[in-house]
Every structure is written in C-alpha cells, then in structure tokens.
Amino acid sequence: MTIINRTTDRGPAPGDGHPLPWLVPAIAILAAFYAVPVLDVLRLAFSDASLLAPASRYSTDAIGGVLADPALPVVLGTTLVFTLANVAALQLAGLCIALVIARGERRGLRGMAAFRTLVLAAWVVPGIANGLVWQMLFDEAPYGTLNSLLGYVGLGPVAWLSDPQMAMASAVIANLWQGTAFSMIVFYAARRAIDPTLYEVAELDAATPWQMFRYITLPLMRRLIAVNTVLVTVQTLNTFDSILALTGGGPGRATEVLALFTFNTVFYNLDLAGGSVLAVLLFAIGMGCALLVHYVIGRERPAA
Amino acid sequence: MKKTLFLAAAASALPVMGTAQDLVMRTRVGLADAPNTLTFRLTAYDLYSSDPATKAAFEALFTDFITARPDWKIETQLQTGNIGQEQARLLQQTQAGRGPDCAMIDSSQLALFKDNGVLKPMNDVFSDAEVADLFPFVRDAVTDADGNVLAWWWFTDLxxxxxxxxxxxxxxxxxxxxxxxxxxxxxxxxxxxxxxxxxxxxxxxxxxxxxxxxxxxxxxxxxxxxxxxxxxxxxxxxxxxxxxxxxxxxxxxxxxxxxxxxxxxxxxxxxxxxxxxxxxxxxxxxxxxxxxxxxxxxxxxxxxxxxxxxxxxxxxGGWTIAALTDDPAKASLCGEIAKEIYAGPGNAAQGLLPTSAAIYDQYDTYDGPEYDLFSAALQNGVARxxxxxxxxxxxxxxxxxxxxxxxxxxxxxxxxxxxxxxxxxxxxx
Known part of the structure; x- marks a missing residue:
C-alpha cells in the first residue's frame, strides 16, 4: 500500500483545505465583469432612471409600465417565433453540415476543410454587416438580387421585406446563414468524439446509415445537442443587430424582437429603467432556458 | 541668383509647412503645448471625412483658425454615426460634468439640450444682424426667450x-x-x-x-x-x-x-x-x-x-454647434469655430445648405438653379x-x-x- 503525501515541495495543493484564496481571483473577475453589471441593471429596473436623468427614486413603476405595455405581448410573440424557428433551423442545418463534413472526411473527400472554412466565414461577419448584405439580396426593387434570379426561372417577385410574414422569414434566413457555423462546430466536435469502432461494428452488422445515425450518432450527441440548444437560444434571444440593419424591426413591429425592443426603449424612449426591466426579462428567459436544459441533462446523467 | 532665392524661400517655408500639417492631428488641432485647451466633439463628415477633398478643405480652415489663435489647441472627439445613441450619451456626460466644451448637436436633439439647460450663450460672437438673417425656423431653434444665442445651426437640409x-x-x-x-x-x-x-x-x-x-x-x-x-x-x-x-x-x-x-x-x-x-x-x-x-x-x-x-x-434637419462649458472664453471660441469654419466656408466646401440667406449670395457654390428652389422651399421648412x-x-x-x-x-x-x-x-x- 502506497501512502500519498499530498504536500509536495511546491507547497500545499489547492484542495488541501483552504480553497478560498485560490478562488478569489476568479470570483473577483466574475463579480467585476459579470455580476456587478447584472446587479446594476436590476437596480435600474426598480428606478426611474432615464437617459436624461439618473435615478431619483426606487419603485416598481417601471416594471408595471413595461408589463402593461400593449406592445410587449406582440414583441414576445415575435421573439418566440423568431427564436423557435431559428433554434430548430440552426440545429438542423448545423447537424447536417457537421455530418456531411465528418462523412466526407471519413471517406477522404478533398475540399472538406475548405467547405468547413466557408461555413465558418459567415460566422465572423458582424451582425450589422450581415443585415446589410441580406438587405441588398432581399431588395424588392425591380433590380433586386434574389428577385432578379427568381425572375430568370419564372418565379417571384417575392415581397421579402415589405410583407410582415415574409419579413420574419427573411430575418430568420439571415440569422440562419450567420449562425449555422456555431452549431456546425459544436456538432462536428461531438461527432468526431464518437468512437469510430462503434460505426465499424455497426457496418459489420449491416446497419443502414439511418440506423447508425438513429442508434449511435444521435444518442451519443444528445447532451451536446441540449447544450447547443441553450447556447443557440440565448444567442438568438440576444440578436438585434442584424435585424436592426435588415428591417429595423418592421414593417410595423413584424420583426421587432425583445432585444431590439429593449434597444428602442432605451435609445428612442430614453427610458433606461424600462429598458432595464426588459433586459432583466431577457436575462430571465435565457436563464430559464439554461436551467431547463441543465435539469434535463441532470436527469439523464448516469449514476456514478 | 533667382534659383538661390527660390531655394532659400523654399527652405525657409519648410518649417512653416511642416508646422501647418502638424497642426491638424487625429485628436488635436493646434500645438500640443498651447496653454489653453478646448474640447470639441464633432461628426466624421468634415475634418475627419473619408472624402479627401472635404478633409483637405476643413484641414485648411482649421489650420487658418488655430494659426490665428496660437494660445489655443482644440482636442477633437469623434462621434459615431449612431446619432440617437451619441447625442443621448453627450447629454448624459454634459449633465455629469464630463462633456466636451463644444459639440455638434443634431438639430433634432437641440431642444432637448436647451430644455435641460446645458447650452451656454455665445452672444458676443454673433451680431443681431447675423441672427436676424437666419431662416425663421432656425432662429427660433437656436435662441431662447431672452434672445441668447445658445447654438449655431450651421447647415440645414430639406x-x-x-x-x-x-x-x-x-x-x-x-x-x-x-x-x-x-x-x-x-x-x-x-x-x-x-x-x-x-x-x-x-x-x-x-x-x-x-x-x-x-x-x-x-x-x-x-x-x-x-x-x-x-x-x-x-x-x-x-x-x-x-x-x-x-x-x-x-x-x-x-x-x-x-x-x-x-x-x-x-x-x-x-x-x-x-x-x-x-x-x-x-x-x-x-x-x-x-x-x-x-x-x-x-x-x-x-x-x-x-x-x-x-x-x-x-x-x-442639419447640425448645430453649441457651447457646453461655463468658461466664457471657451464658449466664445466654440462660437467662432461655428462662424468662421463651418457656417459659410464649411457650407460651401461641401455644398451644404446654409441657414442664412446672405451666404447663398456669398459663394459661387450656390449659383445653380436648384439652390433657388431649395432656398425658396426652406421658407416652408419645419424642424422636428x-x-x-x-x-x-x-x-x-x-x-x-x-x-x-x-x-x-x-x-x-x-x-x-x-x-x-x-x-x-x-x-x-
């Protein structure tokens, strides 16, 4: 039997009974850069602060005002549609591309790295630029890019941005184009982590590609799919820059999501307190999604 | 002999030219060691314009301006194109005592600044006749009930x-x-x-x-x-x-x-x-x-x-220039920037519409027939x-x-x- 002496020449290890000093830097950084701003937003939500004057009193007036705003249900509905459509599409597109790349690499196809880079290129485009690029593509003028292409094959024109329903679809397409890369990276990493022996055994058992996906790939990627769902949901909830550039939230409020509504409340309305209430709401929704998935993952975790 | 004279003249001019170029920097106009400093927040459409001709024209105007005032330097601060956000931030900073001495304020936001009492008079720079020559909607916007000139609306549009x-x-x-x-x-x-x-x-x-x-x-x-x-x-x-x-x-x-x-x-x-x-x-x-x-x-x-x-x-619409400082000397300098650089020569350099009728006759830029129409239409102009x-x-x-x-x-x-x-x-x- 070997007795392990945990005290080494370098001094005590972090777990030797005094972990706090080791955690202080991390706690301080988290507090300074994360908790303090969040707490300040929470404070502002209970204030009467505007961009013209600092908080002079604290009450629940701003919360009441925001919750009673008839526009809020409309905006929440728009946010729900935008988020659900994006999360579903982003997951599906990201998964498909990741599996295509993984399969291509397994078969030694050339150009897979270039393909992966091409998808990633969209990810580094700033949201505003993404919105402007798609605004040009969706331009409904007689010389608009997509409508002109559709015209060559006898289709269209499509009211990409002027019709409220199509404007939402266009906003989803623009966000999908940019955000797919993130899901693709997550799924690609997850797919690469699966032991290839499993697929080799499945092939020996004459499993079809669908069966391998259904009974090997999907179950083993399930937890990362759940994590990605949270990340993508939070990302989508926070999206406002590309919509701002693409439609500005219009026509009317057709594409005004919660993040954009928050921006407008602060910078059009000059209502810092109201904007803070909306920011807290956005934070709560994001946190709720994260906790939900954490709970689901926790239930699935096998006993040690 | 002539050649020698020319070379001597060129050699003596070199330091002057060098100094003139150095007078306009990315964040400063004037000499670094000038005893007095004015902070000026401006848009990116003139002195720091991406258009070389506009930039050169305003560099020359600023150089002349600061050369005539060797005791001053102007520390410049650029605004981004996000007008609403920038102007809200400017008002907040000014109220907190952290704003610039002089700033460009979008005409749509001017009343907000007036209502909050952060604009300081620049009366000694502008004569009654110059104020009277402004278009009516401009005059109303830049003056208060006591006739103080709180800003100078240096160009408009319609x-x-x-x-x-x-x-x-x-x-x-x-x-x-x-x-x-x-x-x-x-x-x-x-x-x-x-x-x-x-x-x-x-x-x-x-x-x-x-x-x-x-x-x-x-x-x-x-x-x-x-x-x-x-x-x-x-x-x-x-x-x-x-x-x-x-x-x-x-x-x-x-x-x-x-x-x-x-x-x-x-x-x-x-x-x-x-x-x-x-x-x-x-x-x-x-x-x-x-x-x-x-x-x-x-x-x-x-x-x-x-x-x-x-x-x-x-x-x-258009832009104004206003003093946000309590220092009367700085407020005057702010007004002089508006008057000597922007209203008039600055208008003509960019073809922007002046806010007073006299300037239309003063510069050849405004000889085109379209300016007669614009000038006439401005009589029906309404500001936000x-x-x-x-x-x-x-x-x-x-x-x-x-x-x-x-x-x-x-x-x-x-x-x-x-x-x-x-x-x-x-x-x-």
Missing part, C-alpha cells in the same frame, strides 16, 4: 420631390396631382412614386411634411404629445390615408415599407425604374455625380406636393418638434405607417395604438 421629366414633365403641386402622375408613370412601366416607408427615422420625418402642410402640431407648448387629439387627429388621419391610397392604388409600390435609406432612390434613378421619389436636397449632387449627364438632365426637383397647392411644408418625446413619437409613427401600408392595421387603429404608446412613454418621462 426634403423635395424628384421627378424624371421624361415621364412626369410638370411638377405635381397637390397630392392628387402626384397620384395621377404616379399612376401615369406606372402605365409606362415605371414605379410611380417612392418614399421612405420602412422602420427608420426618415420614414416619419418625410411623412410629417404632409402633416405639417395641414398646419397640424405634434406636441403642445409643454412638449406633451397632441398629434392624435382634436383637429390634429383628423389631419394626421388624412395624411395616413394619403400614403395608404398611394400604395393601394399602385401609385407607389408595396415595397416602400422596406425602404430604409435615401440611397435606394439614387439606385432606382440610376436603374431608370422610378419616375418620382421624395428625397433629400443632398441627393441632387449625388445624382449629378452618379448619372450620365443625359440622364441627369431629365431629373428635376420641386417642392413636396401638399393637400392643396398653397399648403406646403418640408422637414428640415423640440421635445424629449420626439424620438418615441417618430418610432411610433414608423410602426403606424408600416402597419397601415402593409395592411396589418387600419389608420384609426394604428393611430390609437401609436397615441397610447406615446402617451405612456411621455408619462414615464
């Missing part, structure tokens, strides 16, 4: 009707004329009339000309919104119905609800797809530089049509209401027009929704 005279030979004078001309253009395969209808400030501002032409008001003397009550309500509904009819009749394409910039009109003019559009005066120069001369010759400008020929209005609620009012007008023009809401319902939202926002302010 909205006009552009038309391709090969399709629409005569300038429409009334809304009905405009609709008829647009429908006629549609029959000839063109888009009849284009205007901003998407979700941005331009939509509200351009459309408000139709409201102001009926003498409607948006806010009362206390800055409270009254656009949806009393006589104003009917006038606003009439103006909404006018736009709705243009779209429903096909005189304007449904795509106007997706137009969120003036460049779309230039593109349509270049493509030959539109017969008319409501645009800004600055687009005249852009069209001249963009279109082939023969095509450009077909384009003409006229006043925005009104409900009747004698009911006209046009929205006016000087009230803190205006940005939200504009936001709600954009939503209202988008909903009506896309068929999502009736004019009455959309107006009621906008009114409720604006009143709620006003109550919270």
């Amino acid at each position: 909205r006009v009707l552009y038309r391709d005279t090969s399709v629409v030979p005569d300038a429409p004078q009334t809304w009905e004329d405009l609709k008829s001309a647009a429908l006629s253009a549609v029959e000839q395969g063109r888009e009849g009339i284009l205007f901003n209808g998407g979700r941005w400030e331009g939509t509200a501002f351009d459309w408000l000309a139709n409201v102001w032409a009926q003498d409607a008001t948006l806010v009362d003397d206390n800055g409270a919104p009254v656009f949806a009550s009393g006589e104003n309500r009917e006038k606003v509904l009439t103006a909404i119905a006018y736009y709705q009819d243009l779209v429903d009749s096909g005189a304007a394409p449904a795509r106007v609800t997706s137009i969120t910039d003036y460049d779309s009109f230039n593109a349509a003019a270049a493509a030959g797809s539109a017969a008319m559009f409501i645009g800004g005066n600055w687009q005249y120069g852009q069209l001249r530089n963009t279109l082939p001369p023969k095509t450009f010759a077909n384009w003409a400008v006229s006043e925005i049509p009104g409900p009747t020929a004698d009911q006209r209005a046009t929205g006016t 209401p000087g009230a803190a609620i205006y940005p939200e009012l504009s936001n709600q007008i954009q939503i209202m027009l988008g909903d009506v023009l896309s068929g999502t809401a009736t004019p009455e319902a959309a107006l009621d929704t906008a009114d409720a939202a604006v009143q709620a926002a006003f109550d919270r302010q």
Whole structure:
C-alpha cells in the first residue's frame, strides 16, 4: 500500500483545505465583469432612471409600465417565433453540415476543410454587416438580387421585406446563414468524439446509415445537442443587430424582437429603467432556458 | 541668383509647412503645448471625412483658425454615426460634468439640450444682424426667450420631390396631382412614386411634411404629445390615408415599407425604374455625380406636393454647434469655430445648405438653379418638434405607417395604438 503525501515541495495543493484564496481571483473577475453589471441593471429596473436623468427614486413603476405595455405581448410573440424557428433551423442545418463534413472526411473527400472554412466565414461577419448584405439580396426593387434570379426561372417577385410574414422569414434566413457555423462546430466536435469502432461494428452488422445515425450518432450527441440548444437560444434571444440593419424591426413591429425592443426603449424612449426591466426579462428567459436544459441533462446523467 | 532665392524661400517655408500639417492631428488641432485647451466633439463628415477633398478643405480652415489663435489647441472627439445613441450619451456626460466644451448637436436633439439647460450663450460672437438673417425656423431653434444665442445651426437640409421629366414633365403641386402622375408613370412601366416607408427615422420625418402642410402640431407648448387629439387627429388621419391610397392604388409600390435609406432612390434613378421619389436636397449632387449627364438632365426637383397647392411644408434637419462649458472664453471660441469654419466656408466646401440667406449670395457654390428652389422651399421648412418625446413619437409613427401600408392595421387603429404608446412613454418621462 502506497501512502500519498499530498504536500509536495511546491507547497500545499489547492484542495488541501483552504480553497478560498485560490478562488478569489476568479470570483473577483466574475463579480467585476459579470455580476456587478447584472446587479446594476436590476437596480435600474426598480428606478426611474432615464437617459436624461439618473435615478431619483426606487419603485416598481417601471416594471408595471413595461408589463402593461400593449406592445410587449406582440414583441414576445415575435421573439418566440423568431427564436423557435431559428433554434430548430440552426440545429438542423448545423447537424447536417457537421455530418456531411465528418462523412466526407471519413471517406477522404478533398475540399472538406475548405467547405468547413466557408461555413465558418459567415460566422465572423458582424451582425450589422450581415443585415446589410441580406438587405441588398432581399431588395424588392425591380433590380433586386434574389428577385432578379427568381425572375430568370419564372418565379417571384417575392415581397421579402415589405410583407410582415415574409419579413420574419427573411430575418430568420439571415440569422440562419450567420449562425449555422456555431452549431456546425459544436456538432462536428461531438461527432468526431464518437468512437469510430462503434460505426465499424455497426457496418459489420449491416446497419443502414439511418440506423447508425438513429442508434449511435444521435444518442451519443444528445447532451451536446441540449447544450447547443441553450447556447443557440440565448444567442438568438440576444440578436438585434442584424435585424436592426435588415428591417429595423418592421414593417410595423413584424420583426421587432425583445432585444431590439429593449434597444428602442432605451435609445428612442430614453427610458433606461424600462429598458432595464426588459433586459432583466431577457436575462430571465435565457436563464430559464439554461436551467431547463441543465435539469434535463441532470436527469439523464448516469449514476456514478 | 533667382534659383538661390527660390531655394532659400523654399527652405525657409519648410518649417512653416511642416508646422501647418502638424497642426491638424487625429485628436488635436493646434500645438500640443498651447496653454489653453478646448474640447470639441464633432461628426466624421468634415475634418475627419473619408472624402479627401472635404478633409483637405476643413484641414485648411482649421489650420487658418488655430494659426490665428496660437494660445489655443482644440482636442477633437469623434462621434459615431449612431446619432440617437451619441447625442443621448453627450447629454448624459454634459449633465455629469464630463462633456466636451463644444459639440455638434443634431438639430433634432437641440431642444432637448436647451430644455435641460446645458447650452451656454455665445452672444458676443454673433451680431443681431447675423441672427436676424437666419431662416425663421432656425432662429427660433437656436435662441431662447431672452434672445441668447445658445447654438449655431450651421447647415440645414430639406426634403423635395424628384421627378424624371421624361415621364412626369410638370411638377405635381397637390397630392392628387402626384397620384395621377404616379399612376401615369406606372402605365409606362415605371414605379410611380417612392418614399421612405420602412422602420427608420426618415420614414416619419418625410411623412410629417404632409402633416405639417395641414398646419397640424405634434406636441403642445409643454412638449406633451397632441398629434392624435382634436383637429390634429383628423389631419394626421388624412395624411395616413394619403400614403395608404398611394400604395393601394399602385401609385407607389408595396415595397416602400422596406425602404430604409435615401440611397435606394439614387439606385432606382440610376436603374431608370422610378419616375418620382421624395428625397433629400443632398441627393441632387449625388445624382449629378452618379448619372450620365443625359440622364441627369431629365431629373428635376420641386417642392413636396401638399393637400392643396398653397399648403406646403418640408422637414428640415442639419447640425448645430453649441457651447457646453461655463468658461466664457471657451464658449466664445466654440462660437467662432461655428462662424468662421463651418457656417459659410464649411457650407460651401461641401455644398451644404446654409441657414442664412446672405451666404447663398456669398459663394459661387450656390449659383445653380436648384439652390433657388431649395432656398425658396426652406421658407416652408419645419424642424422636428423640440421635445424629449420626439424620438418615441417618430418610432411610433414608423410602426403606424408600416402597419397601415402593409395592411396589418387600419389608420384609426394604428393611430390609437401609436397615441397610447406615446402617451405612456411621455408619462414615464
């Protein structure tokens, strides 16, 4: 039997009974850069602060005002549609591309790295630029890019941005184009982590590609799919820059999501307190999604 | 001998030239060791313009200005193009005592700064005659009840009707004329009339000309919104119905609800797809530089049509320069920057519309016939209401027009929704 002496020449290890000093830097950084701003937003939500004057009193007036705003249900509905459509599409597109790349690499196809880079290129485009690029593509003028292409094959024109329903679809397409890369990276990493022996055994058992996906790939990627769902949901909830550039939230409020509504409340309305209430709401929704998935993952975790 | 003299002169001029170039830096104008400092927050469209000619012109103006004041240096701070956000930040910083000594303030935000009492008089820089020569809407905006000059509105702009005279030979004078001309253009395969209808400030501002032409008001003397009550309500509904009819009749394409910039009109003019559009005066120069001369010759400008020929209005914008410091010497220097650099020579360098009639006669830049039209139209100019609620009012007008023009809401319902939202926002302010 070997007795392990945990005290080494370098001094005590972090777990030797005094972990706090080791955690202080991390706690301080988290507090300074994360908790303090969040707490300040929470404070502002209970204030009467505007961009013209600092908080002079604290009450629940701003919360009441925001919750009673008839526009809020409309905006929440728009946010729900935008988020659900994006999360579903982003997951599906990201998964498909990741599996295509993984399969291509397994078969030694050339150009897979270039393909992966091409998808990633969209990810580094700033949201505003993404919105402007798609605004040009969706331009409904007689010389608009997509409508002109559709015209060559006898289709269209499509009211990409002027019709409220199509404007939402266009906003989803623009966000999908940019955000797919993130899901693709997550799924690609997850797919690469699966032991290839499993697929080799499945092939020996004459499993079809669908069966391998259904009974090997999907179950083993399930937890990362759940994590990605949270990340993508939070990302989508926070999206406002590309919509701002693409439609500005219009026509009317057709594409005004919660993040954009928050921006407008602060910078059009000059209502810092109201904007803070909306920011807290956005934070709560994001946190709720994260906790939900954490709970689901926790239930699935096998006993040690 | 002559050669020797020339070389000597050139050699002696070198330090001077070098100094002149060094006087304008990225964040400073003047010598670094000058004892007095003025901080000046400006936009990126003049001294630091991406256009080399504009940049050079303003560098020369600033160099002359600071050379005449060797005891001063100007520390420059650039604003981004996000006007609402920048101006809100500027006001906040000024109220907290962290603002610049002198700043460019968007004309739409000027009243907000006035109401908050952060602007300092620059009376000793501007004579009574110079103030009297300002256009009426400008004079009202830059002075207070005691006659103090609180800012100098150094250029303005306005909205006009552009038309391709090969399709629409005569300038429409009334809304009905405009609709008829647009429908006629549609029959000839063109888009009849284009205007901003998407979700941005331009939509509200351009459309408000139709409201102001009926003498409607948006806010009362206390800055409270009254656009949806009393006589104003009917006038606003009439103006909404006018736009709705243009779209429903096909005189304007449904795509106007997706137009969120003036460049779309230039593109349509270049493509030959539109017969008319409501645009800004600055687009005249852009069209001249963009279109082939023969095509450009077909384009003409006229006043925005009104409900009747004698009911006209046009929205006016532009930028002001104001002192935010308590130091009288700095406030004076701020006024001198506005007067000696921007109003007049700065206007002429960029072809921007001056705010006083005298400057139009002073510079050759304004000899073109279009400037006679712009100058005349400015007599019907209306500035945005000087009230803190205006940005939200504009936001709600954009939503209202988008909903009506896309068929999502009736004019009455959309107006009621906008009114409720604006009143709620006003109550919270």
